Amino acid sequence: MRIGLLGTGPWARLTHGPALVEHPGTELVGVWGRRPEAAAELAGRLNTRAYEDADALFADCDAVAFALPPDVQAPLAVRAAAAGCHLLLDKPVATSVPAARELAAAVAAAGVASVVFFTLRFAPESAAWVAAQSATKGWVTGRADWYSPVFGGSGSPYQDSPWRRERGALWDLGPHTLSLLLPPLGDVDSVTAARGPGDLVHIALGHASGASSTMTLTHTVPPQASSVTAELRGAAGITTLPERGEAGAVTSLLHAVDALLAAIRTGEPHPCDVRFGVRVTEILASTEAALLARGV
Known part of the structure; x- marks a missing residue:
């Protein structure tokens, strides 16, 4: 599959570029970027061509x-x-509901395949966990907490x-945690939220299944206070998200490319397609909106 890369920042340099070069099916x-000089530098590193016009790349x-x-x-x-290009999208697909829905309509009109790259959903350990819990009945409640030190002195390449x-952990980490909770607990029909220090936000979700869940998200804890956890409780007992292995984000993206290739080959939409991306944005x-209603 002939594939192009849009973007030249750390995510493109550290994850997308290496994975797209490594994958045997691509x-x-x-490479196209908003800064032509950055696109040229990354294209040279990846032994490919820099494009000045995104439509020419398409x-x-x-x-x-x-x-x-x-x-x-x-x-x-x-x-x-x-x-006519199939899409490997990053999360969130948009931060505006109209923009997300316009994208989904364009995908449907063109008949192209789409996969949204939720890193944990394509990491082998957490993907297996989500699949197993989604096949298990009787979950009553769940939680997913992501305490990230990106703005807390970790020296992360994403801190700038x-x-x-501008949008904080709600929009950067929220898609990941929703991708863990929605498959086993079902769609959301109510949301309440409160803010903490920095960009910390606490969210309580009511699910159409009758279950409830919570999420706590922040990028502003110090490195020694960071963690990623998720658990479900119900008739089957208590289950906890396994720790991620050593493979990292490149391996997750390789699996996302596999998913896109399968969706193209079979015509069957992947569970993490653009429609799921729209629901996450909604x-x-x-x-x-719940935070604004509280005046925070």
């Missing part, structure tokens, strides 16, 4: 992968779908990301 056609590709801020991604992905600074937008 040929990395080229014309040369079967698919495109996005490593861009969500509200830059969404309109470009609409254009890519209209050009403008969109993460829930996060409802959370933001």
Whole structure:
């Protein structure tokens, strides 16, 4: 599959680029970025071509992968779908519900395949856990907490990301935790939320199944206070998200590429397709609205 990469930041350099070069089922056609000099540098590192025009890249590709801020991604992905490209999207697909829905409509109109890269959903250990719990009945409640030190002095390559600074952990980490809770507990029909220090947010979700869950998200804890946890409780007892293995995000993205190739080959949509991405955006937008209603 001829695939193009849009984006030149740390996520593109550290994850997307290496994975797209390594995957045996893809040929990395080229790189486009908002800064041509950064695109040229990354293309040289990946031994491919830099494109100055995104539409020219779409014309040369079967698919495109996005490593861009969500509200830059969404309109470009609409254009890519209209050009007939299958989409490997990053989460969230957009931070605006209308933009997310416009993207889903473009994908449907073009008949292209889509996969949204929720890192934990494609990590082998957590993917197996989600699948097993989704096949188990009787869950009553769950929680997913992500205490990240990205803005807390960790030296993370993402600490200077403008969109993460603006939108906070709610929009950066919330998609990941929702991707763990929604499959076993079902869709959400109510949201309440409260803020803590920094970008910390506490969220309580009511699920249509009758279950409830909570999420706590932040990028502003010190490294010694960081952790990622999730658990479910119900008739089957208590189950906890296993720790991630040594493989890292590149391995997760390789599995996401596998999922996109399978969706193209079979015509069967993946559970993490753009429609799921839209639902995640809708829930996060409802959370933001709940926070604003509280005056926080």
